[in-house]
Amino acid sequence: MELGVEVYNLIKVYEGGVKALDNISLTHRGSSVLAVIGPNGAGKTTLMRILAGQLKPTGGVVRVLGFDVVKEFNKLRNYIAYLPQDIRPFFYTQTPLDYIVSYLLMRGYSFGDARRKAREVIDEIGISEYANTPVIRLSGGTVRRMYLAMILAAEDAYAYFLDEALVGLDPRARVIAWSLIRRVARSGKLVVMASHYMDDVSAVADRVIVLSKGRIVADGSVSELIDKVLKGVKRKLIVRGPIDQVKAIANTLSVGNAIARVVGDTVFIYASSEMLSDMIINHIHLKGYNVSIEVAPIGLEDVVIALGDTE
Amino acid sequence: MRLLNTITRNLKILRGVIYFYFTGYVRRDPLIITVDVLRRIAIITPLILIGLLVKEYTIPQRVLLGLLVITVFDAGAQLSVDINGLRVSKFKDILVSSPVGSLTYAFGTAIGMSLPSLAYSIPLLIAYITIYKLGTCSIMLVIAVLALLWAVGILLGLIISLSIRSHIRLMIISDAIYTTFAYITPVYYPPTILPEQLRFLTYISPPTNGVEAILVSSTGGIGMLPHVVILFTWAITLLVLALLKSKWRD
Numbered sequence A: 001m002e003l004g005v006e007v008y009n010l011i012k013v014y015e016g017g018v019k020a021l022d023n024i025s026l027t028h029r030g031s032s033v034l035a036v037i038g039p040n041g042a043g044k045t046t047l048m049r050i051l052a053g054q055l056k057p058t059g060g061v062v063r064v065l066g067f068d069v070v071k072e073f074n075k076l077r078n079y080i081a082y083l084p085q086d087i088r089p090f091f092y093t094q095t096p097l098d099y100i101v102s103y104l105l106m107r108g109y110s111f112g113d114a115r116r117k118a119r120e121v122i123d124e125i126g127i128s129e130y131a132n133t134p135v136i137r138l139s140g141g142t143v144r145r146m147y148l149a150m151i152l153a154a155e156d157a158y159a160y161f162l163d164e165a166l167v168g169l170d171p172r173a174r175v176i177a178w179s180l181i182r183r184v185a186r187s188g189k190l191v192v193m194a195s196h197y198m199d200d201v202s203a204v205a206d207r208v209i210v211l212s213k214g215r216i217v218a219d220g221s222v223s224e225l226i227d228k229v230l231k232g233v234k235r236k237l238i239v240r241g242p243i244d245q246v247k248a249i250a251n252t253l254s255v256g257n258a259i260a261r262v263v264g265d266t267v268f269i270y271a272s273s274e275m276l277s278d279m280i281i282n283h284i285h286l287k288g289y290n291v292s293i294e295v296a297p298i299g300l301e302d303v304v305i306a307l308g309d310t311e
Numbered sequence B: 001m002r003l004l005n006t007i008t009r010n011l012k013i014l015r016g017v018i019y020f021y022f023t024g025y026v027r028r029d030p031l032i033i034t035v036d037v038l039r040r041i042a043i044i045t046p047l048i049l050i051g052l053l054v055k056e057y058t059i060p061q062r063v064l065l066g067l068l069v070i071t072v073f074d075a076g077a078q079l080s081v082d083i084n085g086l087r088v089s090k091f092k093d094i095l096v097s098s099p100v101g102s103l104t105y106a107f108g109t110a111i112g113m114s115l116p117s118l119a120y121s122i123p124l125l126i127a128y129i130t131i132y133k134l135g136t137c138s139i140m141l142v143i144a145v146l147a148l149l150w151a152v153g154i155l156l157g158l159i160i161s162l163s164i165r166s167h168i169r170l171m172i173i174s175d176a177i178y179t180t181f182a183y184i185t186p187v188y189y190p191p192t193i194l195p196e197q198l199r200f201l202t203y204i205s206p207p208t209n210g211v212e213a214i215l216v217s218s219t220g221g222i223g224m225l226p227h228v229v230i231l232f233t234w235a236i237t238l239l240v241l242a243l244l245k246s247k248w249r250d
Helices: A044-051 A073-079 A096-106 A111-125 A140-152 A171-186 A198-204 A222-229 A243-252 A274-287 A300-307 B002-026 B030-055 B058-073 B075-089 B091-096 B102-131 B136-163 B167-184 B196-202 B206-215 B221-245
Strands: A004-013 A019-029 A032-037 A059-064 A080-083 A159-163 A190-194 A207-212 A215-220 A235-240 A258-263 A266-271 A292-296
Touching (some): A019 A044, A019 A059, A019 A207, A019 A215, A032 A171, A044 A159, A096 A140, A096 B002, A140 A159, A171 A198, A198 A300, A215 A300, A222 A300, A243 A258, A258 A274, A258 A300, A266 A274, A274 A292, B002 B102, B058 B167, B075 B136, B075 B167, B136 B206, B136 B221, B167 B206
Parallel strands (some): A080 A159, A159 A190
Antiparallel strands (some): A004 A059, A235 A266
């Protein structure tokens, strides 16, 4: 078995003609965490669903762990685990222990092993006090942790696909989830995760691909992406205020050594030097704009913002 | 050897699917289970009383049998609703990308979803066998007919769940179909009391054929044959439709 994913000229067009993935190619090998990021509607979930064998591609070839996801799915499904986004409980009266034990039994575990492993992951994810509580009484975040623990408990899998798996988790739970994901990857497995949370991606991903309008627009490690997309950027300014004023500020910066991206009532300004950012701040004050200005550290989210809806 | 390993593995997975539904059922609020039992008793009580008043002991036999048949057939109604629920909750997606194959899942779900029905039907079957003193051969025939009827009920539920995506609509339509078969077609009453033109129509109904087949089971195989053929036709037709319509992966 080859630990990795290979995607060649992948196209996915939904009924009605919506093109979700537009001729993307990607090769990733080895035990690691591969993250897929991008704006809403970029094609992240479609890519995850195709990799997990849920959805058949319109064109192209996709191989996961060396198996063709269309022709050899019956073999592939024995070695993968998938957590879809927006998952809800099916039986509301079942407990986290019931869910995880059932899932492991469905993967061929013995009762003893399933119960032992279920207890172990419940402890690790930090929900042991709710192990025997019906899920109807649990918070959304706790249910989400239960599902994440359930999927990561499947030690017989070699590739894990996590689609927005950490949504709704509190900061502490997210740190625990990061350590679990990293540990799975270190144990010789492949984790592919789609996320909108750049903290999560920065914390666990070895490689990040950025999707926009169904195409890969950037690819590399977190630091590589920041270097590539925000090349030469030394300082980030976040300017918030009335939309017309924010747009006016962005327009005056459209030429020069700064990148300006308007998102709602906020303009993100990436300046190539501290002097330039100071000049921009002075300019904004001089013009009398009624806006707030914040100097912020540069992170992975800036890659997505700076790329915008890149074709 | 490889085939044996595959079978063993699939049986283990099947056990997991059944366990999932089993815990799903036993964890239900005891009040819900009590109400369910009461509802079933409430259905049979007036029918038995009316039967006793109207035609001595012939109708009570039919009522007991009708309840047994409907309990078995009704498993499909729950299946249709729960299969749709599985899709809506996205739990199905987790199972698709796992060692659980579509056939193992379908079979496991059918058995798992039938557990409540089985829980009610076993005492009813024992009561029927004991009260009407069935011989071994008759018992085997009754079980065979019930198994066939169960398959028809399950496949009908599957078709309904495959045809309707809206959960609310599905619950309403499923309820309407199973209620029609259970209470409007002759199950608790004999088809002979209907006008001859309508009688023909009622023989299309699976539960009616189930009841009729079991009632004549003590007389041997020939009398059962037309009813069993109709049930088989239902099963095969629904199975073909299910295979055509079902889509495990998108």
